[in-house]
Amino acid sequence: MRLAGGVLPKVCMCGTHILSLHPQRKEEQRVKISLSINGTQHEADIEPRFLLVHLIRDVIGLTGTHIGCETSICGACTVLLDGKPVKSCAVLAVQANGGQVTTIEGLAKDGQLHPMQEAFWECHGLQCGYCTPGMIMAACGLLKETPNPSEEEIRHGLEGNICRCTGYQHIVDAVKYAADKMVA
Amino acid sequence: MKQSLIGQPAHRKEGRDKVTGQARYVDDLTFPDMLHGVTVRSPIARGQLRGVQFGEGIPWHEFTIVTAKDVPGANCVALILEDQPYLVSDTINHPEEPILLLAHADKYLLEEARRAITFEIEPLPAIFSIEDSLNRKELIWGEDNTFKSFLIEKGDVNAAWAHADFIVEGEYETGAQEQLYIEPNGMIAIANREEGVTVWGSMQCPYYVHKALIKLFDLPPKKIRVVQAVTGGGFGGKEEYPSMIAGHAALLAWKAGKPVKLIYDRAEDMAATTKRHPSKTRIRTAVGKDGKLLATEIDFTIDGGAYATLSSVVLSRGTIHAAGPYNWPAVRVRSRAVATNHPPHGAFRGFGAPQSIFAMERHLNKVAQTVGLSPEELRRRNFLQPGETTSTGQVINEKIDLSSLLDRALKLSDYQTKKTRFAEFNASSSTERKGIGFATFMHGAGFTGSGEVYLSSVVGVEATETGKVRVLTSNTEIGQGSFTIFSQIAADALGIDFSQIEIAQPDTANVPNSGPTVASRTTMIVGKLVESAALGLRQTLVAGGLLGERYSADEFAEACRQHIAQHGALKSFSKYEPPPGVHWDDEKYQGEAYGTYAWAVYVAEVTVDLTTYETRVDDFVALQEVGKVINPVLAAGQIEGGVAQAIGYALYENVVWREGRMVNNQMTNYIMPTSADVPPIRVYFEELPYAYGPSGAKGIGELPMDGPAPAILNAIEDAIGQPGIQTFLGQIPLMPETLMKAMTAGGGND
Ligand code: FES
Ligand code: FES
DSSP: OEEEOSSOOOBOTTSOSBOOOOTTTOGGGOEEEEEEETTEEEEEEEOTTOBHHHIIIIISOOTTSOOSOSSSSSOTTEEEETTEEEETTSSBGGGGTTOEEEOGGGTSBTTBOOHHHHHHHHTTOOSSOSSHHHHHHHHHHHHHHOSSOOHHHHHHHTTTSOOSSSOSHHHHHHHHHHHHHHHO | OOOOOTTSOOOOTTHHHHHHTOOOBGGGOOOTTOEEEEEEEOSSSSEEEEEEEEOTTSOGGGSEEEOGGGOSSOSSOOSSSOOOOSSOSSEEOSTTOEEEEEEESOHHHHHHHHHTEEEEEEEOOOOOSHHHHHTTSSOOSTTTSEEEEEEEEESOHHHHTTTOSEEEEEEEEEOOOOOOOSSOOEEEEEEETTTEEEEEEOOSOHHHHHHHHHHHHTOOGGGEEEEEOBOOOOTTTTTSHHHHHHHHHHHHHHHHTSOEEEEOOHHHHHHHSOOOOOEEEEEEEEEOTTOOEEEEEEEEEEEEESSOTTHHHHHHHHHHHTTOSBOOSEEEEEEEEEEOSSSOOOOOTTTTHHHHHHHHHHHHHHHHHHHTOOHHHHHHTTBOOTTOBOTTOOBOOSOOOHHHHHHHHHHHTTHHHHHHHHHHHHHHOSSEEEEEEEEEEEEEOSSSTTHHHHHOOEEEEEEOTTSOEEEEOSOOOSSSOHHHHHHHHHHHHHTOOGGGEEEOOOBTTTSOOOOOSOTTOIIIIIHHHHHHHHHHHHHHHHHTTSOOSSOOHHHHHHHHHHHHHHHSOOEEEEEOOOOTTOOEETTTTEEOSSSOEEEEEEEEEEEEETTTOOEEEEEEEEEEEOBSOSOHHHHHHHHHHHHHHHHHHHHTOOOOEETTEESOOSTTTSOOOOTTTSOOEEEEEEOOOOTTSGGGBOOOSSHHHHSHHHHHHHHHHHHHOOTTOGGGGGEESOOHHHHHHHHHHTTOOO
């Protein structure tokens, strides 16, 4: 009996497309893109199906954006694209062409923490820290839309970002704390 | 001298790195010339491996290929028993068992190569249930499919049945649960004959990995170095399995002569690595009509999967916790861990206790119903009191008062008022049912029995010329806050500033073996050693006449400088000593099972939707006695995180198995609680300082995993209580479909 090796191949959510098969090898289908990441303009020559998260981590080398699932569930890879939170594992790098990306590394200015970063540290809105960059970016996006959210609005607003450590209570506290600071 | 740091919400030591994206997890590290590795795994549960075929179209000569034949030392993961191979050589015992390893610089080509490999396998019949294993439908492990069994006996159980007013029986079942740390597992290795083997990775226990690699490579301990990278959660899931991944990365690196990075993606991590042991429990209880518990007989079985791994110790903890915090005149607990052809189950927060506690806390509600008492009154009449003994005969010598702990929890949750209010609500609503329920339980802190004595942990502290003090332990920060807690303890013992304490990165080349980061032992056991090592360091300075009784930070720094100038270095080590009067009989399972226990009452409030049969947890009160709380915010965070995981355990997290393989191995179809699913968790502490913990602290990490599931199911029973449904409320996870079936079959839902 002949059987292929275990673990179901990584497929996209519809279950039919095999994801991320060596985008660098097919030379003929490459595209040039240009985008700003944390205020610096970058050019890249990539395959059309190359994901934004891989561009950020593997090409640009900004490793604060994390990968937890690659199926657009956990939110660890959340960045801001033109000011809106997106899951960078669910965005093709070409879709960000001409855009402005902010990652966790772009939040603090001159060594001064962003109020949301300060709030997460102050209120213990993190434990292992793996979900934290994505959570902070999503929370920044949430406050842009809803500057003074209720607890309920925070819980629903961050529903797309999974944290296994905290039970979310201190994350909610942190977002409230940051909202107060940023309004004041 | 400064104000004490104990009991203060000190900031997380590594917090800045984590909020700025500077913390480096293993996948964030790269080395020059590094290759990527993958594991090629068994597609079936059991069989004989006959051959490997390398498919067309792949430049195989570019790949490093490792099979069992390439293992330089012993092909087994050294842990307790040495039955689990790193790579299959002939017999396959579970789906996803590693057979072959590949490395290449291009990770995308690597993935294509993995899929181009096929195995020739002669299938063998496999077993997947506890029953089939017990009945030896197939003999798959040892002489009787049993990894380990225990028997605890206290009093005369047989004599109790005759004069019982009621005998209550019940059966309970718990499912597997995935740890689902958000950072998947991963390792990087550099390995060659000259330098030996070095690995960096995500892990809880560097010295477990160290021990395993010594055996795998047959190298002297000095030639193996294990370094923990920043680790994105563990919960037990990175206790034993990292030894496997580290070995694989190192085998590839050894053969390739280049660094190899081996990172699991989510699907592989969920399908191949360990989960919480599924369990089955039968309980038979004798009770008087006054509600006095007379005797109980508990039969507890866990599914260990295909290899022994940690099942014996998980079973041990589950067995000891099975009788709960009650004064049973007679108890018999029989337990066993059995083999199936599932991937091995392993450590997960709570470590066997959540399973057996679930059974007992559901069962006692049944007992209460039978006797005609409220669940709270039944427990009040039977709580362990100081001076009484647990099932292992351990005398309770702490001043715990469980009745008043229960009263306080019921008050905090407004239990009685809500009970009345919900009864009225339920009578008038046709779309929802509300209920409230609780569980009372205890959790032993630290290793079981003589475990800590065998471990004999060592912790060091060393001073620098600038007056900073570095703590040297092998205990890892995995999110729980150990670096912060150690800093608070050391700073407090030395009377210096929190910012003057550094924590060395756990690296077997630089830190002593202070034992694994498991079993709620890090604060209580290792923290105590940090405290005494720090006190030792200070004593050295005082005894040397370099430091007075009172001193400033500058004077302390000056004293360190002088000592280092005179003696070259200033270090102090402390080694574990068991508290006096601790006796444990490993044969009879009698004695002081744990140095101390944490005690808790958790109350859950739920709403069941009668259209979708979904259950929502609306409010949660977690009240616990955990000794002195060193950092109240970190401690609350531990409880909140544990409760959220346990809500998932009770209601959402359903591992779907097919032929021994987890088929919902993605976050898209294995559902864990989001911020919108978890209610505000209200955490309260009581503090009875424990004489042998640092500043009186006990362990808390696992406690919050134990109580929520039974509390939630007790609340659901309160919400929808109707005859015939009891058996369905004996199982977790309780999925909406199960509830629907139960409610529509068991007499309708109104
Ligand atoms: S890695 Fe993108 S959502 Fe999980
Ligand atoms: S802090 Fe660990 S996953 Fe959120």
